[in-house]
Amino acid sequence: MKLYRIAAVTERVLRQLWHDRRVLVFMLMLPAIAMLLFGYSFSGDITDVRIAFIDEDNTDLTESILESLQDAEAFKVTVLDSVNDPQHLLLSEHYQAVIRLPDKFTSLYYAHFAMGVATSAQGTVDLTLDESDPQIAATIRMGLADAMMDLGEGGPVDIETRELYGVEVRFIDSFAPAIMGFVVSLLSIVLTLLSIVREKVDGTFSRVWVSPVRRAEFILGYVIAFGLIALVQSLVVLTIGKTVFDIVINGSIFWAFGCTILFAVGSVGLGTLLSALAQTESQAIIFFPLVILPSVLLSGMMWPVQAIPRLLRPLTYLVPVTYSNRLLRAVMVKGLAPWQEPVGFIGVLVFVVLTIALSSVVLRQSAGERE
Amino acid sequence: MSNRAPVFHAETLTKRFGTLRAVDDVTMAIDRGEIYGLVGPSGSGKTTLIRMLCGLAVPTVGAAELLGSSMPSERRVVEHRFGYMPQERAIYRDLSVAENLLFFGQIYGMLRSRIIERTRDLLDLMKLSDRAKQRTDKLSGGEKQRLSLACALLHEPEALLLDEPTIGLDPALRREFWDHFHELNDNGRTILLSTHYLNEAEWCDRVGLMQLGRLIAEGTPDALKAMASARSGQERPDMEEVFLILTREGVAGGVS
Numbered sequence A: 001m002k003l004y005r006i007a008a009v010t011e012r013v014l015r016q017l018w019h020d021r022r023v024l025v026f027m028l029m030l031p032a033i034a035m036l037l038f039g040y041s042f043s044g045d046i047t048d049v050r051i052a053f054i055d056e057d058n059t060d061l062t063e064s065i066l067e068s069l070q071d072a073e074a075f076k077v078t079v080l081d082s083v084n085d086p087q088h089l090l091l092s093e094h095y096q097a098v099i100r101l102p103d104k105f106t107s108l109y110y111a112h113f114a115m116g117v118a119t120s121a122q123g124t125v126d127l128t129l130d131e132s133d134p135q136i137a138a139t140i141r142m143g144l145a146d147a148m149m150d151l152g153e154g155g156p157v158d159i160e161t162r163e164l165y166g167v168e169v170r171f172i173d174s175f176a177p178a179i180m181g182f183v184v185s186l187l188s189i190v191l192t193l194l195s196i197v198r199e200k201v202d203g204t205f206s207r208v209w210v211s212p213v214r215r216a217e218f219i220l221g222y223v224i225a226f227g228l229i230a231l232v233q234s235l236v237v238l239t240i241g242k243t244v245f246d247i248v249i250n251g252s253i254f255w256a257f258g259c260t261i262l263f264a265v266g267s268v269g270l271g272t273l274l275s276a277l278a279q280t281e282s283q284a285i286i287f288f289p290l291v292i293l294p295s296v297l298l299s300g301m302m303w304p305v306q307a308i309p310r311l312l313r314p315l316t317y318l319v320p321v322t323y324s325n326r327l328l329r330a331v332m333v334k335g336l337a338p339w340q341e342p343v344g345f346i347g348v349l350v351f352v353v354l355t356i357a358l359s360s361v362v363l364r365q366s367a368g369e370r371e
Numbered sequence B: 001m002s003n004r005a006p007v008f009h010a011e012t013l014t015k016r017f018g019t020l021r022a023v024d025d026v027t028m029a030i031d032r033g034e035i036y037g038l039v040g041p042s043g044s045g046k047t048t049l050i051r052m053l054c055g056l057a058v059p060t061v062g063a064a065e066l067l068g069s070s071m072p073s074e075r076r077v078v079e080h081r082f083g084y085m086p087q088e089r090a091i092y093r094d095l096s097v098a099e100n101l102l103f104f105g106q107i108y109g110m111l112r113s114r115i116i117e118r119t120r121d122l123l124d125l126m127k128l129s130d131r132a133k134q135r136t137d138k139l140s141g142g143e144k145q146r147l148s149l150a151c152a153l154l155h156e157p158e159a160l161l162l163d164e165p166t167i168g169l170d171p172a173l174r175r176e177f178w179d180h181f182h183e184l185n186d187n188g189r190t191i192l193l194s195t196h197y198l199n200e201a202e203w204c205d206r207v208g209l210m211q212l213g214r215l216i217a218e219g220t221p222d223a224l225k226a227m228a229s230a231r232s233g234q235e236r237p238d239m240e241e242v243f244l245i246l247t248r249e250g251v252a253g254g255v256s
Helices: A003-019 A021-041 A060-071 A086-092 A105-114 A134-149 A171-202 A204-210 A215-243 A253-275 A281-285 A287-297 A320-332 A342-368 B046-053 B097-107 B112-125 B141-153 B171-186 B198-203 B221-232 B239-253
Strands: A049-055 A075-080 A097-101 A126-129 B008-017 B020-030 B035-039 B061-066 B069-071 B082-085 B159-163 B190-195 B206-211 B214-219
Touching (some): A003 A215, A021 A171, A049 A134, A060 A134, A086 A126, A126 A134, A171 A253, A171 A320, A287 A320, B020 B046, B035 B046, B035 B171, B082 B141, B097 B112, B141 B159, B198 B239, B214 B221, B221 B239
Antiparallel strands (some): B008 B020
């Protein structure tokens, strides 16, 4: 193995990308676009849910419930006078919920606790809810429950919370590590695949094969080139994450980059593997959705793996991005060292070893048996 | 690995793809300093034969040797000593002319200064000097082919395997390529090339006629003409007629 031959392959791959400005721009834009698009549209923070609030009791207690609801970012609260038919409001006025605190709510509420023993006396909140969107309905239920809990003193239960892995981790905070792994791996796979298929089509692969370049040198050359690119892309994701979304990074940046690059190495291996299955560039393109769809849908990037039906869940363990998500989230959000997330870490390591070893085998076949 | 070993040597060389015999029982030896032309229609096995001789394809039966080393098992021994020009132009379309040469020089371990020197000479020779910074997908077909040849010559190999080096070139440019071949040959290079332009056979030291994977006739252009003339009774046949006569009778006559 000679360093200068590895360097020659790396230099060549980078020069090719440099000449293809469209690809270069795309490479830098994709992580930026993905972060902005997903970051804004999937921020997970539901806002502007229209709620009608009807207070028939008018006490300090009901007033504080109203204030809690108004303080919640999710809701736009409109205070209405008493109505007979709350359902009518949902239909004609397009409220997503009507919250009614009936007369005597406060006195019943306090009565319940004053006795010191179980009693049937109980304050009742009358909630009319639009269930057509379960996510919004859940937000409303949660917001109302929060408002009740905010009553504090004298409330039914006091929940003492110990928040682990960072206070108030938002969706975007745990999304940034996922998008980093996804974008870096997607581009490494796609560009390696296209590049090697193109070498086969153009015949440059034959020329390299008869030259002193060894298979390992060839693969390493590619790995280093895309490792460098992975580093730049991670920087783009983190910069946008930090400046635009103010993401919280609890862990070490060093580990974040290290793990991303490690994952990029496996992706170059996977791209090389797939290149054996395609003889032309148009055949290679068929693989793109095959790579993208499972990565997005089954990796736990958009929604937790636990939200995927049990029947499909074993499939998630075949998707490499599943492991990079676990690993990068552990490193960036939880602030752990890679080995403290063994499933993710070992998953990524196995991915790297397997794809690199196999790609070395398929390269021999790509070179040899063709006419 | 003595100098007296043939530069290219095939012994009952056979390559099967499934039931297709791409190369069928070919035995040949090409000595130092020869220009040997493989002539035959497309699909006659020229490319596969060349690929086996440079270690790109593994023989099904028989042996391929290059500069005394068995291919592909001992290809590492001779990898610096031969140059190969594949039928596809085999240059990076998204690199410039000079960058292509730089890469192929680097992987052969040439010093950067030496690469620059050779690049200047070769681009001069191939009349590509003003194209050095041009991306190769902007070049004309002939220019790409000249660059492809330059890439094979860069590391100064003593043996050359050129697969259809003149395909698609206009007659004037083909003449120019042949001038290069003879010049290289005068400098001691051994050249094995394939072509389906029958008139080019005239310019080789020796010619092998291939048909359906078999080497059906072999000899100097004059010897082949005499052979054809004797078979058909035709006076002074040109190469095209030689080919037609020998391929018609070759299989039946069993000449090899």
